[in-house]
Amino acid sequence: MANEDEIREKLAVSSRILTMKGLIGLYGHVSAYDPDTGRVYVTPGAGSDRANVQPEEMFVFTTAGEKLSGEGRLAAEWPIHTAIHALRPDALAVAHLHAPYSTLFSIAKREFRPVTLNGAMAGLGSGLPLFEELGLVTKVEQGQRLAKELGSHRAILMLGYGSAVVGSSVEDLIHACLTLEDNAIKIYQAAVLGEVRSFTPEECEVIYNKRMPFGVDAAWQYFTRQESRWGRQPETSWHPLE
Amino acid sequence: MANEDEIREKLAVSSRILTMKGLIGLYGHVSAYDPDTGRVYVTPGAGSDRANVQPEEMFVFTTAGEKLSGEGRLAAEWPIHTAIHALRPDALAVAHLHAPYSTLFSIAKREFRPVTLNGAMAGLGSGLPLFEELGLVTKVEQGQRLAKELGSHRAILMLGYGSAVVGSSVEDLIHACLTLEDNAIKIYQAAVLGEVRSFTPEECEVIYNKRMPFGVDAAWQYFTRQESRWGRQPETSWHPLE
Amino acid sequence: MANEDEIREKLAVSSRILTMKGLIGLYGHVSAYDPDTGRVYVTPGAGSDRANVQPEEMFVFTTAGEKLSGEGRLAAEWPIHTAIHALRPDALAVAHLHAPYSTLFSIAKREFRPVTLNGAMAGLGSGLPLFEELGLVTKVEQGQRLAKELGSHRAILMLGYGSAVVGSSVEDLIHACLTLEDNAIKIYQAAVLGEVRSFTPEECEVIYNKRMPFGVDAAWQYFTRQESRWGRQPETSWHPLE
C-alpha cells in the first residue's frame, strides 16, 4: 500500500463492497495498516452511511490505540483493529464482520472447517478459533486478548455476534471475507443433506497449489465493478440485522 | 415524545421501516402513547399502503379503547395496543409484527432465548411468553389478557401468526423489533448446525453493561436514512405473506 | 364476476401478482369461470411474458374442454382448469402454481396442515390431497381424475411439481394462493426448530369465526397496488425455477 491516499480509497471501496454484500451492515468496520508510518486507518462506526463511505471519513490510530485524527461516529470496537495490527504485522488489513452465516458458528457448537475450494485456498485448514469473552470489544486489553487468540489464524469468531478477519492486503481481505461467508453458508446448507466432507490441512495444501495465481485480483476487479454500479438501495425484505 | 406532531411523524417513519424490512407487511401496525394526554396513536390496518404511511393517517384512542379520531382502514387488532399501553406505562411504543422468523416460535415448540449480543442487550434474558388464545385479538378483553401475559417481558408471541413488541420509545421499539427478528433467524439457522448456545440472564447483564450507550440512536439514524432512499418496490420473488 | 371484460382484467392482474410473488413463473396459469355463459378463461402458457399478461391474451374454453378462442402460447395443462371448473361450480377461479414451498409437500412425505392463522382461515383444516399420477396433466381425462381427487378441498398437490388451488372468486383465489405458500414456508422453517403445532379442524373453525370479514378484499387492494408499481425486473440471484 504505497501511500495514505491509496489506503483511504481502498478502505472506502472495501467497506462499500462489504455493505453491498450484507457482511458489515450497521456494526462492522474495516482497517488497514501502513507499515511505513505505523498508522492504522479505520472506517467509521454504527450510524454512519455505510453504502457511501468516503476516503476522508477514516479514523487514524497508532497500534497502541492512540487516536490521531478522525471526526464523526467512531467505531465502538476500534480496539479490535489496533490490537490485531500490533500483533500481526503480516495482516495489513482487518475486518470486523457481522456476517450472517459465519456468525452462526459463534452460536452453534460446530467447527468451522473448509468445505469449498476457495475456503481451502484461503487458509482455513486449521479451522477458526472462537473468542468467548462476553460483550463488545471496546477496551485495548480486550482487543489484545482477542488478537492473541486469533494467533496465526485467518479469522476468529466472536461469541454471539461476528468475526474478525485478516488479509495480507485490502484486496486479499475482501476475497477472504467473501470466501469465509461462502464456506459458512455451504456448511450450513450441506448439514441438512447428510455428512459434510471438509478438507484436511493436507488436502488444502494440494488445492492451494492448483489455485489461479490471479484469483484475488480477479475478485477485486469483479466486486469493485459491481460496487461502482450498485444502486445503494437497502433490502426491501428481511435480512439479518445490519 | 414532546408532542403530537412528533409522535405522528415517528410512527409513520417506523411503520415504513418495518414495511421495508418485511416485519409488518399487510397485517402489522405500530402505536405510541402520549403520557401527557393519555392518548394512543395507531398506524392504519390491512389494505392500506404501508410503504407510504403518513402522519395524518393515525387513529387515536384512549387506553380504555375509545376511538377519538381516525379515518380509513382501522387495524382490526387495535385492542393489542390500547391494552398494552394501559398496563405498561413504561412502554411508550408497541408494535404488532408478522415477522417471518419470530413467528416460527409461535408455531414450533421451541423456546425463544437470546443468542446474539443484541438479543442479550434487548432484554430477552427471561425468554418470551406465548399467547395461546385462538384467532385475532379484536376485543378489548382479549387485548387485556394478552397484556397481562406479556407482563414485564420485552415481547409476547401470538399463536400461529405474530408477536407484540414493546419499547421505551419509538426508536427503542424499532431497534428491539429488528433485534428480535435477528435473534430468531439466528436460532433458526444455528439449530441446523448443532447445539445452540444461548445466554443466561446473568450473561445478558454482563453483555448489557458493555453495550454502546448510543446503540439505539445509531440504529434509528441508520434505518431512517435507508428508508428515506428506499424505492418502495415490492419484492419480486416469494417472501412470507405480508 | 359481472362480465367478460372484468373477468379478463382480473385474470391478467392476478397472473401478474402471482408472477411478482414467484408462485407461477414460467409454467403456472390462472383461470376463471363465468357461470352465466359457461365459459372458462385461462391465462397463457410457458414462454409468454408473465410479468405483462394482458386481458386480451386469455384462451376461452367450454368446461368440456373445447377451445373457443385464443391465440399465442396455449398452456399445455389447460385441462386442469376446465376439469375443475366442470366439477366444482363453487370454484369460480383456479390457479395452477409452481410455488416453491408448497411444492415441497409433493416431494417430501409430510402432511400439509394449517399452522398459521391465515392457513386456518383458508380452509386447510382437512389437509391437502396429493395427485400421484406421473407427468403433466395435458389430457381431459387426466384433468377429470385430478378434479375428482381434489374433491371439496381448497387445493391439491401435484407430484414433483406444483399444485392446483381454487377460490370462490379471483380475489379469494389470490388470497388463498399466498396463504397456502406462507403456510408451507412456515411448516418448512418451523420443522427445523422442533415439534410443529398445527391447528385441528375444530380450532380452524374457532379461528375462522374471529377473522376480519374484509380480509380478502384488503389483501386484493394491497397486492394490486404493489403490482401496479412493480418494476417487472426479474430476480438477479437464484430462486426456484420459474
Add this chain to the structure above:
Amino acid sequence: MANEDEIREKLAVSSRILTMKGLIGLYGHVSAYDPDTGRVYVTPGAGSDRANVQPEEMFVFTTAGEKLSGEGRLAAEWPIHTAIHALRPDALAVAHLHAPYSTLFSIAKREFRPVTLNGAMAGLGSGLPLFEELGLVTKVEQGQRLAKELGSHRAILMLGYGSAVVGSSVEDLIHACLTLEDNAIKIYQAAVLGEVRSFTPEECEVIYNKRMPFGVDAAWQYFTRQESRWGRQPETSWHPLE
C-alpha cells in the same frame, strides 16, 4: 448451430442469463462446439464483466486444447470444455457452474436424484457422478479424466466447488442448468420435512413421454426476454460467492 456469429451471440446471452440467475458468478463459464469447423467457443473467465458478456469476447480452441484466438481474461479451467466437447459429440454446449444448491451435493454425502418433473425430464434418472480430484481443472489431462467420469450423464459434480453440465444445444443447456439447480434446491428443502421421494429411471421415462415438446424453446424465450430487461445490478445482500 448454423454459424460462428450465431454461436457467439447465443453464448453471450446464455452467459448473461446464468449470471442473472446466480449460477455462474465470478468463476463459471459456458462453451459451444461447432461440428462443422471442430472449434470450441468459450466465454471469458474470472474478473470479466459477466453481466455484460459480448459475442466478440469468446476464446476459440480446438478440442485438443490448442488456443486459436481470444484476448482478455482466459478462463483458468478451459480444459473442462475442450475435453468434454472432444469426448461427447452430442454435447454441443457445456457449462461450468458454481451453482449454490447443486454444489451442496459435492460437499454433503447425498445422492443427487430427480425429484421434480423437470429433473425427471432432463435425464437425471441415473443420478450424477462426483469428480473427486482436488483443486481446479487447469490441465488437459485433468479435463480428460473429468470428461471420462462424466460419461453419458447430463452433468458431473466437482468436489467442493461446482459442476459441469452438458446440453444438445445452448438452449437445451440453459434449460438443463436451471432445471438441475431447481432439483437441487428442492432436495435440500424437502430433506428438512421428511423422507424425499425421488423418481426411478422408469418413472422418468413415463414423465419424459408426457413432456411439452416445446419446453426447451419456451424456457429460452422466457429467460432471454428476462435477461433483455435485467437491470444488471448486483445483489445488495449476501448470496453465495460468485
